[in-house]
Every structure is written in structure tokens, then in C-alpha cells.
Amino acid sequence: MFEQIKNTLQVSSATLLQDAVGAASLVVMLVVALHMPGLV
Secondary structure (H helix, E strand, O other): OOOHHHHHHHOOOOHHHHHHHHHHHHHHHHHHHHHHHHOO
């Protein structure tokens, strides 16, 4: 099982970074959207 996880991380390391950036941007958009009513 750990061998499969290790192989998966090695093969898809480039897309993992892209996924992390996408998830972070979604969190930022959510936080901004939740604070918008207080700004207006």
C-alpha cells in the first residue's frame, strides 16, 4: 500500500502542485466572498 502511494506521488508530483494552487485559490475566493457583504 505504501509503495502504491509513493509511486503515485512520484508520478503525479507536477499535477499535485497545480491542484494545491487551485485549492488555495478556491479558499481565497470563498473567504473574499464571505467578507463582501461587510465591505459594502
